[in-house]
Amino acid sequence: VAKLRRIKGLAPEKGLRPNARRILAVRIDEVYAYDPHIRDPANVIELHDMRIACKRLRYLMEIFGVAFSADLDPFVDRVTILQDILGDIHDCDVQVPMLEEHLASLAGPTALGDQRVGVQALIDRRRSEREQFYERFLAEWRHMKLGRFRQRLEAALGVKR
Amino acid sequence: VAKAWDVPGLGPTSKFRDAAGRVILTRWFEMMSRRDATLRGDDHEDLHAMRVSSRRLRAAMDAFEGTFPKKSFRPFVRQVKEITSVLGASRDLDVAIVRLTALAPTMADEARPGVDGLVARYRDARAAETGSIAELFDRLDRDHFERRLVAYVTKHTGVRMDRFDPGPRSGRAR
Numbered sequence: 001v002a003k004l005r006r007i008k009g010l011a012p013e014k015g016l017r018p019n020a021r022r023i024l025a026v027r028i029d030e031v032y033a034y035d036p037h038i039r040d041p042a043n044v045i046e047l048h049d050m051r052i053a054c055k056r057l058r059y060l061m062e063i064f065g066v067a068f069s070a071d072l073d074p075f076v077d078r079v080t081i082l083q084d085i086l087g088d089i090h091d092c093d094v095q096v097p098m099l100e101e102h103l104a105s106l107a108g109p110t111a112l113g114d115q116r117v118g119v120q121a122l123i124d125r126r127r128s129e130r131e132q133f134y135e136r137f138l139a140e141w142r143h144m145k146l147g148r149f150r151q152r153l154e155a156a157l158g159v160k161r
Numbered sequence: 162v163a164k165a166w167d168v169p170g171l172g173p174t175s176k177f178r179d180a181a182g183r184v185i186l187t188r189w190f191e192m193m194s195r196r197d198a199t200l201r202g203d204d205h206e207d208l209h210a211m212r213v214s215s216r217r218l219r220a221a222m223d224a225f226e227g228t229f230p231k232k233s234f235r236p237f238v239r240q241v242k243e244i245t246s247v248l249g250a251s252r253d254l255d256v257a258i259v260r261l262t263a264l265a266p267t268m269a270d271e272a273r274p275g276v277d278g279l280v281a282r283y284r285d286a287r288a289a290e291t292g293s294i295a296e297l298f299d300r301l302d303r304d305h306f307e308r309r310l311v312a313y314v315t316k317h318t319g320v321r322m323d324r325f326d327p328g329p330r331s332g333r334a335r
Contacts, residue, residue, distance in 0.1 A: 004223070007227060008189060010177070010227035011177070012177045012178040012181070012227060012228045013176065013177070013178060014174075014176065014177060015174065015175070015176060015177065016173070016174075016175045016176065016177050016180045019175065019177040019227070020177075023224065023230070024285075056220065056223065059216070059217065059220030059221075059223075059224075060182075060220065060223075060224050062217075062220075063184060063220060063221055063224050064224070066171055066173060066175075067173055067175070068173075069173070074188070079328040102279070106278075113271070113273070113274030113308045114274060114275075115274045115278040116275060116277020117271045117272050117274070117275055117276040118268065118271075118272035118273060118274055118277075118278070118279075119276075119279065120275070120277065121268060121272040121275070121276075122261075122264075122272075122275070122279070129185075145168075146177070
């Protein structure tokens with residue numbers, strides 16, 4: 001899992017807002033750092049790490065939302081959508097090898113039927129769903145970038161780049 | 162999923178240190194309020210809600226880690242991670258069982274034995290996980306984890322439980 005970048009210059013005695021702004025600026029940066037790596041659907045680790053980065057950003061926006069006058073809920077919703085799609089991709093990436101392992105462990109037909117047929121069908125289904133989820137993710141990411149999501153979020157937080 | 166509890170006394174002018182105490186303690190008690198229902202296991206949504214609360218707590222600990230001495234804070238973070246992880250193992254199985262059970266009638270007859278076999282396998286694994294959750298919470302009790310966490314957070318943030326009353330709706334700063 002991607003390591004958290006250390007936040008410099010936090011001042012616990014000061015207000016919630018300046019500290020939250022500092023933390024969120026770094027976590028936004030962490031999400032966007034995956035941009036060059038996600039064009040290849042085979043980059044399973046990067047896609048998973050981006051999901052974790054989205055999750056962290058989302059929870060932080062929920063926690064720190066109270067500190068800002070701008071409504072962060074629409075930004076939280078958008079990151080949640082992205083995180084959910086990446087979660088669906090990750091589920092497929094985890095389940096397919098597990099199902100393959102299970103398939104390999106199954107014996108041939110028994111009195112109850114041949115379990116291998118159903119497990120193979122599930123593997124095929126998950127592979128196909130993975131492709132669909134990945135296309136949906138790319139479309140969502142493109143939409144966010146075209147909509148200047150990052151710039152709007154940073155403006156709402158008062159982050160200066 | 163149940164809504165997160167409001168954090169009593171948290172506002173735009175809060176100090177970071179004070180906010181740390183309020184948010185972490187609220188999320189802890191929010192999570193633990195779901196313990197009994199989770200252990201009863203009547204509805205798998207209870208476990209889901211508890212897991213979501215545990216993730217909110219973890220996120221709060223990540224958000225405010227700058228408030229606490231790194232070395233002494235780490236064991237508390239590690240313990241909460243373990244709670245999330247143990248609950249997560251059960252949740253993953255619950256989701257898989259529900260999903261496969263819904264999927265089974267839509268699949269060809271020859272595929273059914275394989276799907277039914279997997280559901281049976283996941284149900285066995287899920288039954289074993291219930292014991293792990295109970296063991297974990299027994300250990301937390303034996304270790305007085307809640308008492309230690311509250312004392313630690315109070316020491317480093319100044320937020321005291323006798324002046325603070327987190328709850329599902331009526332939580333207010335006192």
